Amino acid sequence: MTNAELPPRLAATVVVLRDGRRGFEALLLQRSQSVSFALGAWVFPGGVAEPEDSQPKLTSQAMAKRTAICETEEECAVCLAASELMLFAHWTTPESESKRFAT
Numbered sequence: 001m002t003n004a005e006l007p008p009r010l011a012a013t014v015v016v017l018r019d020g021r022r023g024f025e026a027l028l029l030q031r032s033q034s035v036s037f038a039l040g041a042w043v044f045p046g047g048v049a050e051p052e053d054s055q056p057k058l059t060s061q062a063m064a065k066r067t068a069i070c071e072t073e074e075e076c077a078v079c080l081a082a083s084e085l086m087l088f089a090h091w092t093t094p095e096s097e098s099k100r101f102a103t
Contacts, residue, residue, distance in 0.1 A: 006100060007100075008092050008093060008100035008101050008102040009048050009049070009099075009100065009101050009102070010048070010049040010060060010063060010064060010067070010101075010102055010103075011046060011047060011048045011049060011064075011067065011101040011102065011103040012046045012047065012049065012064045012065070012067040012068035012071060012103060013043075013044050013045070013046035013068075013091075013103045014044055014045045014046050014068045014071070014072045014080070014085070015044050015088060016044070016045065016072070016078060016080075026044070027044070027045065027076065027078070028042045028043065028044060029042070029043055029044075029045055029075060029076060030042050030043075031043055036099075037099050045071055045072040045075045045076050045078070046067075046068060046071050046072070046075075046103065047067065047070075047071035047074075047075070048067070048101065049063050049064065049066075049067040050067075053066060053067070053070070060102075061087065064103075065082050065085050066082075068080065068085055069081075069082065069085070090102070090103070091103055
């Protein structure tokens with residue numbers, strides 16, 4: 001099976017902003033040098049939706065919100081409420097990449 005035939009994994013990325021003294025500030029995390037994807041890169045918090053967290057009645061957008069909340073708390077101890085999140089954009093990793101995500 002080629003990468004183009006593999007469905008992208010559902011994921012969530014969170015852009016956490018605050019109004020700082022000199023304008024907007026964004027929260028970024030530096031990925032470990034030992035991970036298998038984007039090692040050492042500066043990234044927004046987020047991650048892949050875990051299959052065990054899915055519920056039959058959740059839409060993909062509701063599951064993405066749930067993933068966003070869990071991953072942000074897990075990665076940087078920032079607790080978010082679903083009401084604080086808004087859909088900003090949807091990206092899918094290009095077919096040429098070895099790992100594909102719909103975030």
